[in-house]
Amino acid sequence: MDISNNLYTDWESYRLSDMINVPIVRYGKSINKLYKNEYERYLHDFPNSIASKYISLLNIENCTHEGMIIKLLDNVIQDHKFKPNTNDDIYIHLRLGDIVLADNDVRFNRKLSPKEICINGLLLKYGQVEMYYFFPWSHYYDKLKKITKNGASKKIKIVGGCHRKNKGIDESIEILRLYKIQLEKYGYEVEFKIGGNPDEDFITLSNAKYCIEGGGGYGKLIKNYRLFKKLDFE
Known part of the structure; x- marks a missing residue:
């Protein structure tokens, strides 16, 4: 089972759940010193990601809600270009x-x-x-x-x-x-x-x-x- 070259996603330190649920993570110190916070890093490294678009919607609504706003997340996902084909597996x-x-x-x-x-x-x-x-x-x-x-x-x-x-x-x-x-x-x-x-x-x-x-x-x-x-x- 040779999958060793396939495990890494190339999305280095992409943390969807933490960025959506935890304000201190999204607006706290970035792992990259080039950016003021993780949200800025995500806008640069993952501009079209669910995390970036979700937080942008939060900012438009001037919201610092702790935890997920499920309807906003749903809006981002419904607008996403990827549409899965999952059948009955x-x-x-x-x-x-x-x-x-x-x-x-x-x-x-x-x-x-x-x-x-x-x-x-x-x-x-x-x-x-x-x-x-x-x-x-x-x-x-x-x-x-x-x-x-x-x-x-x-x-x-x-x-x-x-x-x-x-x-x-x-x-x-x-x-x-x-x-x-x-x-x-x-x-x-x-x-x-x-x-x-x-x-x-x-x-x-x-x-x-x-x-x-x-x-x-x-x-x-x-x-x-x-x-x-x-x-x-x-």
Whole structure:
């Protein structure tokens, strides 16, 4: 499974969920000293991105709202030129890249191996908030059982990518390999959609008939948007 050259998205440090949900991230210090804040960097590096267009709409409305304004996000997505063709396949999002290098899982207090991450997930705490940045296998398996029971095909597309160059690539490849093996044991046909445009991935996952979201803020954003569109009911 030679996908090592395909995992990196070329969207360096593009953080859609944080830019939409957290004002201190979008208007805080930029990772690039050329810019006053991250919003300025995004306007330069990702001018047509969902994040840049969403924040521009917020600024027009002079809004500093903490958290997502779902209708504004929907307006940006509806105006986006990319229109997904998802058919009846099951889409699974896996949070890959730098996060799999984390050494502060609250249950183990150490870095987990790719196999341990697949089984247990990654439960991390930043500030006062604990969140699964990578869900355990049971999250996907339980949802797959429900979806296929309702008549879905057994064709799966795994979606993910790395937004930091050379961060967690080998570990991510191993996680993908383990997931493919496990899913094929249960009779699923597995295809990878890896290292693509993260905005297009978001639109695809948000509009798919069947989708199982991944961990972290990006996965939570997908889930909330799908609930808004009445594609998920939990």
